[in-house]
Amino acid sequence: MEFGFSAAEQAFADEVRAFLRDNPLDRFPLDGMDAGYGSGAHSRAFMKALGERGWISMCWPESFGGRAEPMFFKLVLFEELALAGAPFGPLAGSWQTADAIIDYGTERLRREVLPAIARGEATFWQGYSEPDAGSDLLALKTEARRDDDHYVIRGHKIWSSHAGIATHGLVFTRTSREARRSRGFSMFVVPNGTPGMDIRPIRSLTGGVYHYEVFLDDVRVPVELMLGPEGEGFQALLNGLDSDRFWGRFYKAPALERVLRRLVDHANATGASADAGLRRRLAAMAAELAALRVLFYRAACLLRDGAPITYETAVAKIYADETGQKLARLGMDLLGPWAPLRPGSHEARVDGEISHAYLTSLGHTIAGGTAEVLRTTVAVRGLGLPAEPRKA
Numbered sequence: 527m528e529f530g531f532s533a534a535e536q537a538f539a540d541e542v543r544a545f546l547r548d549n550p551l552d553r554f555p556l557d558g559m560d561a562g563y564g565s566g567a568h569s570r571a572f573m574k575a576l577g578e579r580g581w582i583s584m585c586w587p588e589s590f591g592g593r594a595e596p597m598f599f600k601l602v603l604f605e606e607l608a609l610a611g612a613p614f615g616p617l618a619g620s621w622q623t624a625d626a627i628i629d630y631g632t633e634r635l636r637r638e639v640l641p642a643i644a645r646g647e648a649t650f651w652q653g654y655s656e657p658d659a660g661s662d663l664l665a666l667k668t669e670a671r672r673d674d675d676h677y678v679i680r681g682h683k684i685w686s687s688h689a690g691i692a693t694h695g696l697v698f699t700r701t702s703r704e705a706r707r708s709r710g711f712s713m714f715v716v717p718n719g720t721p722g723m724d725i726r727p728i729r730s731l732t733g734g735v736y737h738y739e740v741f742l743d744d745v746r747v748p749v750e751l752m753l754g755p756e757g758e759g760f761q762a763l764l765n766g767l768d769s770d771r772f773w774g775r776f777y778k779a780p781a782l783e784r785v786l787r788r789l790v791d792h793a794n795a796t797g798a799s800a801d802a803g804l805r806r807r808l809a810a811m812a813a814e815l816a817a818l819r820v821l822f823y824r825a826a827c828l829l830r831d832g833a834p835i836t837y838e839t840a841v842a843k844i845y846a847d848e849t850g851q852k853l854a855r856l857g858m859d860l861l862g863p864w865a866p867l868r869p870g871s872h873e874a875r876v877d878g879e880i881s882h883a884y885l886t887s888l889g890h891t892i893a894g895g896t897a898e899v900l901r902t903t904v905a906v907r908g909l910g911l912p913a914e915p916r917k918a
């Protein structure tokens with residue numbers, strides 16, 4: 527097993543650092559809020575700047591307009607952007623959607639959507655959860671009914687992150703009630719603004735808006751916008767969720783490292799670092815973040831080699847999200863009475879970043895599969911334990 531980056535990957539890291547030096551982040555207007563995962567806020571201008579450099583499509587096959595760079599280039603880009611606190615919010619979702627389109631998208635999706643992703647113009651929200659279907663996603667009620675060369679989608683999605691600022695939704699639907707339980711589902715790439723789609727914001731604990739509910743009232747979608755064959759959406763979703771947990775959390779270790787550095791600087795600047803207990807907590811956190819990085823590098827090696835990563839990504843996601851919560855609690859303790867002050871408050875310490883991290887981190891062990899459900903994955907897939915207690 528090898529965790530080091532190659533000379534070419536290190537040279538690419540230098541290139542990204544140079545880009546970040548030449549393009550101060552405050553030059554990029556923000557369009558959507560940072561949900562605290564470490565990918566920063568959503569900035570269309572920043573995504574377009576990445577697109578102009580060919581960095582969004584760099585790992586795609588040449589036949590799809592890419593440069594066929596090794597997958598680790600994406601890790602390098604994520605690390606550098608997260609360490610800098612850049613606003614690359616939509617990037618993980620764009621990469622995942624592009625991979626799915628390259629693997630099993632229709633000609634139309636490849637022709638229309640892929641180039642827009644490469645330019646940084648197309649970004650995505652995931653329409654999976656519903657009011658009565660979260661962990662048990664197969665309980666979903668949203669239906670897509672075939673009508674000649676279209677499907678007509680009717681249903682209600684909730685918690686769809688960034689739906690109001692993305693350009694397309696990945697809408698997971700039921701296309702058959704007769705098929706075996708997992709075979710009756712299909713995924714669609716639905717452009718925002720399609721008639722019948724109503725996207726409404728949900729205000730979060732921080733006062734900001736990251737999540738939306740989406741009402742789909744007979745939304746007509748051409749057949750060519752279905753992602754994969756009819757009825758096979760569930761398998762595609764399962765494959766996607768593993769990589770979602772990987773790509774959607776990989777950058778958390780460098781992002782948390784950046785926050786830890788800010789806390790250390792603050793502790794030194796204010797004299798709080800004289801406290802031995804605080805020093806021990808900060809040092810323990812540094813060790814946890816180092817372990818978190820290694821967990822993700824190991825999953826990255828398996829992903830690169832095409833090996834299954836269900837167990838590894840479950841472990842890494844649980845650890846990433848719980849470590850993020852722990853770091854935010856440490857930050858709140860360190861800042862004391864100033865901790866709850868929000869970004870924008872003139873008395874806020876560390877730019878109010880910690881209170882935002884603390885409040886947003888609470889949802890991270892729910893999003894993308896709850897920590898409880900993922901512990902079952904670890905128990906069953908990793909340890910060979912039974913999913914349900916055996917009857918005596």
Ligand SMILES: Cc1cc2nc3c(=O)[nH]c(=O)nc-3n(C[C@H](O)[C@H](O)[C@H](O)COP(=O)(O)OP(=O)(O)OC[C@H]3O[C@@H](n4cnc5c(N)ncnc54)[C@H](O)[C@@H]3O)c2cc1C
Pocket residue numbers: 651652653654655656657658659660661662684685686687688737889890892893894895896897898899902
């Ligand atoms: C920050 C955030 C972002 C999100 N973004 C999106 C998004 O972009 N798109 C989207 O579609 N959804 C999104 N979601 C929704 C998320 O996927 C669901 O909230 C999650 O799957 C849990 O579903 P639920 O809320 O219905 O809770 P439930 O599934 O009802 O779970 C309730 C509780 O029961 C526990 N539980 C449920 N089943 C089991 C089990 N089998 N074993 C043990 N415990 C169990 C859960 O762990 C939880 O504690 C987001 C959620 C959050 C918090």
